[in-house]
Amino acid sequence: MKPLLSICCTTYNQEKYVAQTLDGFLKQKTNFSIEIIIHDDASTDKTQDIIRAYAKKDSRIKLILQTENQYSQNIKPTANFCIPMATGKYIALCEGDDYWTDDLKLQKQVDFLEANPEYVVSWTNYKIFKNNEIIENDFSYNEAEVTIDYNNLFTPYSTYTLTTVFKKEALDLELYKSLKYSKDNSLYVMLLQKGKGVFLNFFGAVYRIHEGGVYSLQSDFFKNYSSFLNLNEVIQVIPESQTKNINKIIKSLANGAAFAVLKAKYAGEKLTEVQQRFMDSHFKRAPFKTKFKYYKRIFKYKFLK
Known part of the structure; x- marks a missing residue:
């Protein structure tokens, strides 16, 4: 039977966590069939051994095991390997160090999307x-269902990868793969071109922050700059996404990246050429209010140590 939903999971050196991730998948109670696609990006620990053992016990698990790391070559595993292999109408995302806690998570999300065809993507609340x-997060949502579009996307940032379920047909995969700076923010902007999103206000998962996290422990500069690049890129190909809300977020990300570089500089860190160039060009073009904050912080870092 063809699955209605495909779970796409990416792993890399997550031997401590991946079993809990897979258990969360296998405990899902649904009235539809699912498949589980796991892409391992050439882990050097025992991650591949663990997911092989799970695959032997459950035929729904399909493995893509790399012998050479793809992410380091700027090849995005989800877009280039997992989604093309997925056969379901819906795709759920979760990385190998996060996990699901509600056994009905997928059922609730698919039920909503099936009943509301004008919606193409859904998210749930999560804990950290x-x-x-x-x-616990507090997104200040009082409603059980919150519609997400370009006017409130990322405000607050409640659309995390580990809770995402979307309609595969709503994604232009070739365009997604062609984006140089693509990440999940790009995916959400692209999907909302085809329909509305919904935040379902129940706790469905746990986002894990740990020393081996690929993204969660990156520097403030990296987080802001990478998000600035991907949003700035995707709005050029999805012009209708250039709302006041999205433009405000892009400006905030640029400010966050530039001020993170400034702080690093006066903390004695050696700046990369990219950091120095971005900071210089950003503050050169910045409005007076931002320039004032810039010089105020320089004074603070120089003279108030």
């Missing part, structure tokens, strides 16, 4: 695991 402690 950090320093052996579970922390």
Whole structure:
């Protein structure tokens, strides 16, 4: 039977966590069939051994095991390997260090999307695991269902990868793969061109922050700059996404990246050419209010140590 939904999971050196991730997939209670596609990006620990063992026990699990790391070559595993292999009408995303906690997560999301064809993507609430402690988000949503479009996307940032379920037909995969700076933010902007999104206000998953996290422990500059690049790129190909909200977010990301570089500079860190060039060009073009903050912080870093 052809699955209605394909789970796409990417792993890399997550031997400590991936079993919990897979258990969350296998515990899902649905009235439809699913498949589980796992792409491992040439892990050097025991991650591949663990996912092989799971695949032997459950035929729904399909493996893509790399012998050479693809991400380091700027090849995005989800776009280039997982999604092309997926046969489901819907695709759910989750990385190998996060995990699902609600056994009905997929059922609830698919039920909503099936009943509301004008919606193409859904997310749920999630908790954060950090320093052996579970922390709850507070997005200040009072409604059980919150419609997401270009006017409120990323405000607040409630659309995390680990809770995403979307209609495969809503994604222009070739365009997605062609984007130089693409990441999940790009995916959401592209999907919302085809329909509305929804945030379902129940806790469905846990986002894990740990020392081996590919993204969660990156520098403030990297987080802001990479998001600035991908959003700035995708709005050029999806012009209708250039709303006041999205443009405001891009400006905020640029400011965040530039001020992170400034802080690093006066902390004695050696700046890369990219960091120096971006900071210089950003503050040169910045409005007076931002320039004032820039010089105020220079004064603080130089004279108030």
